[in-house]
């Protein structure tokens with residue numbers, strides 16, 4: 001044989017090896033990309049939903065549903081591997097069955113029948129497991145609710161043995177014990193399914209070896225073909241069987257994610273967040289409430305509280321105090337004026353100097369307002385349009401006014417102040433950030449509640465009138481009636497309606 005031909009098999013071998021390595025590498029890369037695409041794309045999708053969700057929708061959903069959805073998104077990472085293994089196993093099973101049928105029609109039919117029975121039994125038993133997986137995810141939702149209570153109410157819990165015992169003994173521990181019971185039950189059910197599946201094959205083998213030769217007169221060569229094929233089949237069928245739990249988990253995760261998506265936002269209450277604030281913002285002449293109504297409904301759809309109809313004008317450069325008893329609707333009013341709640345009927349809008357109107361449902365409405373809620377949240381990262389350093393003059397000026405200049409520590413990396421402050425100081429820092437946003441309307445929900453008497457007096461007598469002098473419009477929810485005289489208007493809420501509107505100048509003039 002010429003040396004070139006002698007080398008050929010080696011070359012072919014090397015070629016096959018090369019093609020195999022390359023294709024395997026390419027395929028694995030593809031699977032890795034697909035795995036991560038699925039998982040991270042779903043997380044991105046959930047985040048995008050959260051970005052465009054209305055506050056009302058988000059409020060109804062609850063934080064724990066978001067955490068569970070992120071967990072469900074992680075389950076999707078298993079999809080490509082499951083698909084790949086399923087495909088491989090199915091191809092082998094189909095080829096083996098084809099071979100069995102080719103070898104013996106009766107024998108092949110018998111094996112197919114046994115496999116079909118096993119499949120039906122398996123799928124039936126899997127239904128129960130699927131229910132348990134769903135129940136386990138529901139327990140997970142509840143678990144996150146308790147975790148929320150534990151993490152946010154830790155101080156309150158430490159102060160009360162009763163509350164601590166109830167949270168842990170009546171909720172946490174039973175939840176985790178039930179979770180353990182369900183998870184163990186699911187695993188045992190799958191394990192026993194797998195064992196049944198595996199040993200059924202040995203029964204089949206027994207029938208083939210001892211039954212078929214006498215029953216249908218199997219020849220030795222057919223027997224050999226059946227035995228070797230069945231032994232070969234056990235592996236891929238076992239793969240299919242062990243994949244079922246993962247497929248079921250993925251199926252449950254997908255249906256829960258779909259439900260989450262539907263709950264998260266419908267096209268109707270989708271909120272577009274503008275990419276950038278409006279370039280030129282002219283201060284509005286007034287904020288107008290026109291026949292505004294808003295209802296809270298309970299779980300049965302009955303009205304639990306109803307606000308309005310509200311008709312109100314808040315003029316540019318004026319200071320309005322909003323007061324009223326607990327539960328009279330002041331914070332709901334704040335949510336309407338800020339556009340976080342959409343009126344059920346009527347309109348909230350800004351009247352501009354050129355006669356145009358900006359509805360509270362328009363994306364750029366909120367470019368005109370800053371708000372400090374009753375319990376303001378100070379962010380961990382700087383999401384503002386400004387960064388603060390030692391030389392930032394407006395920040396220095398405002399921190400002196402807020403008497404925080406000797407307290408605030410600047411985090412140079414983040415370009416913002418450290419937020420480890422007392423409650424009152426946190427509100428003062430929130431005020432600094434709100435004023436640095438330089439919007440023409442400022443909404444305050446019980447801002448002065450935590451301030452010391454001296455600073456509170458300064459706030460009402462000097463600070464708020466100073467803002468008005470600078471051209472801001474301020475709406476402040478307050479119970480501090482001793483300072484009502486510093487407002488232009490005091491509006492009182494009672495049972496969801498405005499019960500009185502007092503123009504202070506008129507009072508002083510009389």
Ligand SMILES: Nc1ncnc2c1ncn2[C@@H]1O[C@H](COP(=O)(O)OP(=O)(O)OP(=O)(O)O)[C@@H](O)[C@H]1O
Pocket residue numbers: 059296297304305324325326327328329330331332333
């Ligand atoms: N998310 C909600 N879902 C259902 N009902 C709510 C919700 N928020 C408030 N309510 C109900 O609406 C009513 C008005 O609440 P709101 O918070 O507006 O009152 P408030 O005047 O700000 O009270 P407070 O002075 O105590 O802060 C209350 O009866 C309250 O129970």
